[in-house]
Amino acid sequence: MQTSAAPFFDAIASGPSTAGTNPLASIAPGVAFFDFDGTLIHGDSLLMFIGEVIGRNRARLAFLDALRSGLHRHARGRGPGVDFPGSVKAILLRRTLRGVPVADALAAAERLVHRIRWHAPLVETLKMHRREGRRVVVATGALDIYMPALLRGLNVDDLLATGMEVEDNALTGRLCTGNCVRLDKLERVRGWIAANGPFGETWGYGNRPSDLPMLSIVDRPTVVKDPLTSRSADVEIR
Secondary structure, eight states: OOOOSGGGEEEOOSSOOSGGGOTTTTTSOOEEEEOOBTTTBSSOSHHHHHHHHHOHHHHHHHHHHHHHHHHHHHHTTOOSSSSHHHHHHHHHHHHHHTTOBHHHHHHHHHHHTTTOOBOHHHHHHHHHHHHTTOEEEEEEEEETTTHHHHHTTSOOSEEEEEOEEEETTEEEEEESSOOOSHHHHHHHHHHHHHHHOOOSOEEEEEOTTTTHHHHTTSSEEEEEOOTTGGGSOOOOOO
């Protein structure tokens, strides 16, 4: 039995699509940008990945400790991230992934492949864009150390992710790029379009509020409602 994807989508275009007035629409390929956590999959992948590295109970305790530290540091104006969620993420990564050999991180990514729960309507939407000849890019705050394993087999053209710094074949716990969420994701997507275009039409799929900046610059923006998020205890770290 097929399930309609309609309940999961909420188009939020600020105005009518520009496809009808774009002279490139009929001759240039289109591109579709997809968020990952809460869009292509249910819930958030980062804490699951950390759980595969250090153990699930330790990962949740580490998150709670990072949350407390982030609150204290932001109260003093000393948060390490550009915003509170970014500070919590930076603290968590430094405390849990510093010194982890790259080989161990990649092995954890392979184990994570079997834990994630795909959001079937969005996966089918991604495949539809591929069938219609459009390019597909995943833009996510998830880490570049594990995302290639999770996307294997989806025929994605490019990945814009949060980069982890590596020294001497081990993770340092620090980022080597911006945290690819909110305004950073907006700038990454805008830069990708400028470097790889022109495109006849652009699509974007993400969740609110973190993906609204990215969705504001595509021709056809869609907010995705994860039906499991409100009923689950999944923790989101963005």
